[in-house]
Amino acid sequence: MLKIMIIEDEKDHFELMEHAIKKEFPDAMVELCETADLCLERLEAGGMDIIIADYLLAGMTGLQLLEELKKRKIEVPVIMVTGHGDEGLAVKAMKSGAFDYVVKSGSFFELIPEIVRKAIHDRELKAKMRRTEEEKKRLQAQFLHAQKMEAVGTLAGGIAHDFNNLLQTIKGFTQILLSNCSADDPGHAGLKQIEHAAERAGELTRQLLTFSRKVKIEPRPIDINDHVKAIKELSRTLTGMIEIELLLADDLKTVNADPGQMEQVLMNLTINARDAMPEGGRLIIKTENATLDHEYCRTHLGAVPGEYVLLTVSDTGHGMDKETVERIFEPFYTTKVAGKGAGLGLSTVYGIVKGHDGYIMCCSKPGKGATFEIYLPALKQEREGRSSP
Ligand SMILES: Nc1ncnc2c1ncn2[C@@H]1O[C@H](COP(=O)(O)OP(=O)(O)O)[C@@H](O)[C@H]1O
Ligand SMILES: [Mg+2]
Incomplete structure (x- = not known):
């Protein structure tokens, strides 16, 4: 559902704007906010799609409102409403990030729905661009990750393979030496330690070989x-x-x-x-x-x-x-x-x-x-x- 906030201290103007908007967007929720402070509080809660703000707000100018929004990272398009003869202010507002402006003059109320439509379109476009950008970043990160894993795998696999061959030699000769010495031989305990360490090293290399897919699987x-x-x-x-x-x-x-x-x-x-x-x-x-x-x-x-x-x-x-x-x-x-x-x-x-x-x-x-x-x-x-x- 489209949610529009109108910051306006003249009740009649609010009602006319609301009427004009509802004619085009019957499902829209139009909310009145009489002061900028109240509006900011309300916006923090989120969920607003468009703001229509009178340039001369109670306690704050339109420019100050735009600054506050920026500071609070609230990204809602603002349509600035200025009085007749204040077009200079409108230009300033545009430069400060307002989405559009409308001058309170003869055709003011008829113009509002069209500007709202443009704002909705713009918002959708921006959201889509943001999503595409995020997706691109995510895929790039995934790609880098895959590349890194591939490189680490090749490296680990290579080392583990050579290391494993050396371990076989260590294990083999340890066993020959062990078979030639009795348990009370002074060298026996040391050889047992070597055998144990070689077993553990073998377990580590086996895990590395599994990681780099060098272990044959038997499915x-x-x-x-x-x-x-x-x-x-x-x-x-x-x-x-x-x-x-x-x-x-x-x-x-x-x-x-x-x-x-x-x-x-x-x-x-x-x-x-x-x-x-x-x-x-x-x-x-x-x-x-x-x-x-x-x-x-x-x-x-x-x-x-x-x-x-x-x-x-x-x-x-x-x-x-x-x-x-x-x-x-x-x-x-x-x-x-x-x-x-x-x-x-x-x-x-x-x-x-x-x-x-x-x-x-x-x-x-x-x-x-x-x-x-x-x-x-x-x-x-x-x-x-x-x-x-
Ligand atoms: N279920 C889990 N919950 C939280 N952290 C985890 C969990 N599983 C793995 N991790 C994290 O991933 C790291 C790597 O896990 P692993 O490769 O199994 O190595 P290790 O368990 O030896 O640290 C862990 O140190 C831990 O920080
Ligand atoms: Mg673990």
């Missing part, structure tokens, strides 16, 4: 619901005071995925949720069938239209600010104290989802929990009652 048709249920069982002891709620679609489509990797995804997200809720809270794991359409994919770089199984993991934890959300999938990015987090949990999840031609995104706000959405391509359903040849 087979699976029902994600089974794995969600299994993870709930597994994480019972892990999550302590956290209540886990499952909302599983019973008509869920099958996905072609590596079961081990899917459990890894669920596990990493569950552990993060637990860490985000040290005083307890709720973890909700939801599954459903979903379609990604062209409109969604146009605004979400990396998403491909099609049929998906959507896995949503959300918690009621401390959440994240915008800067954190932008970086969570980078390897080694962590906000946790040293020793608590290596910053590889979500990069592994990211690599796994990408490796399955899926799409992942995260929504979070400080104090408002976090939600991770994972789209995995659904397998085409085999038609029921297929007859054998």
Whole structure:
């Protein structure tokens, strides 16, 4: 509904303007404000589409009103009304950002609706331009992010690959040495330490290789619901005071995925949720069938239209600010104290989802929990009652 505020101290003039506007815009809400102060107060509340203001307001000139609006970042088009012979003031008002002006003269009331129409049109155009601009910025940011992830992935993958080969040598020779010395040998404990450190280093490189999709995946048709249920069982002891709620679609489509990797995804997200809720809270794991359409994919770089199984993991934890959300999938990015987090949990999840031609995104706000959405391509359903040849 169109909302117009008229700032005018002459009641008759207000009524005539209201009448002229209502004739053209019967659904419009026209509100009278007798002083500029009242008007500003009212505008702060938002929801106004157009202001029609007499230049000579009680307690303030039209120019001062325009300045106040600018200061308060209220972006509503102002149509300035000036008296006959005051066209100079009108020009000043235009220079200060008024949308248009109208002189109180013979055809004044007939002119108002036309100016209102122009203002509506202008407002819509500006809103559209703003939306396009925002969309462009968002896509640019998404593009940069994807590029960065790709570069980090290549780098990490390269290092991890070479590193892994070196680790194999370390592990191999450690084992040979261990097999040649008994447990009470002075060197035995040291060799055990080397073996243990090599195991841990191996685990880190494995996560990095998963992130950069250098680990071979072994997909087979699976029902994600089974794995969600299994993870709930597994994480019972892990999550302590956290209540886990499952909302599983019973008509869920099958996905072609590596079961081990899917459990890894669920596990990493569950552990993060637990860490985000040290005083307890709720973890909700939801599954459903979903379609990604062209409109969604146009605004979400990396998403491909099609049929998906959507896995949503959300918690009621401390959440994240915008800067954190932008970086969570980078390897080694962590906000946790040293020793608590290596910053590889979500990069592994990211690599796994990408490796399955899926799409992942995260929504979070400080104090408002976090939600991770994972789209995995659904397998085409085999038609029921297929007859054998
Ligand atoms: N559910 C969540 N709620 C709030 N913050 C989260 C959540 N999941 C991840 N994060 C943030 O993302 C960062 C990276 O997560 P991750 O890659 O798993 O590494 P780590 O858990 O080792 O820090 C975390 O340090 C944390 O800041
Ligand atoms: Mg983690």
